[in-house]
Amino acid sequence: MDVNALQAFLAAEFPQVAGDFVVDAVDATELTLRLKVEDRHLRPGGTVSGPSIFALADVAFYLALLSRIGPQALAVTTGCSIDFMRKPAAGRDLIAKTRIHKLGRVLAVGDVLVYSEGGADPIARASLTYSIPPVSPSRG
Template sequence: MRQPAMTAAEVKDYLIEVFPQTAHLFEIDEIAPMRARVRMLTGPEHLRPGGTVSGPTLFTLADCAFYVVTLAMIGRVALTVTTNCSINFMRKPAPGALVCEARILKLGKLLSVGDATIWSEGASEPAAHAALTYAIPPRRGENVG
């Protein structure tokens, strides 16, 4: 099985370098081949009326976790971008820590396809599930035609 190109610490350092405005929101708990676990601590700014974590916050976590696993596998390619995301909100997550398990189902030269599942920390059933596709830019000198 293909091994990650970057460790959790290397990905975190890279996120701080390329996204200093948001990198502090996320902790990378684990990187494994084609998988990552990312944690986000939510606060009052992430809540919607009724005291539940907002949909945009869940989307942000799913998107970031999939970016993390993709970078872990391909290395420092900052211009890797989301091209598709479909998210299902299944349960109201409790305020506090959220955990996202992201996995790549197919990794090609130009696309990373997979999913991300989010739980409130300690919950047994997921709060949300997303299917994601990322575009990977061609590397310099690589003929994609």
């Protein structure tokens, strides 16, 4: 799936959050997803909340996986570990850079580095595992 197909899939299947995210780029090795940071993503003190950063990492990995296997809405997170390493820059979108390290028949494993837009150092690192639904004989 390319950028437009991924964005359309997100809008169709997850309209409740689709407006928060923009697929900036996707190729055979990496997907870049942007969280359009708004007031609702902030915690007291004006920094982006942990749940918002987690959502960015999870959605980024999900879309990276779909870019490789096609529109399988029932692929699900089976594991995630996230490290919050530094405070995001105020007033900037967050950018997730996603890589899949292993893509098997039933599991995919990879990581996501999250940056403040324009920042050189990641603010968070997530390691994710996803379960891929089995392909039924009627779907090929």
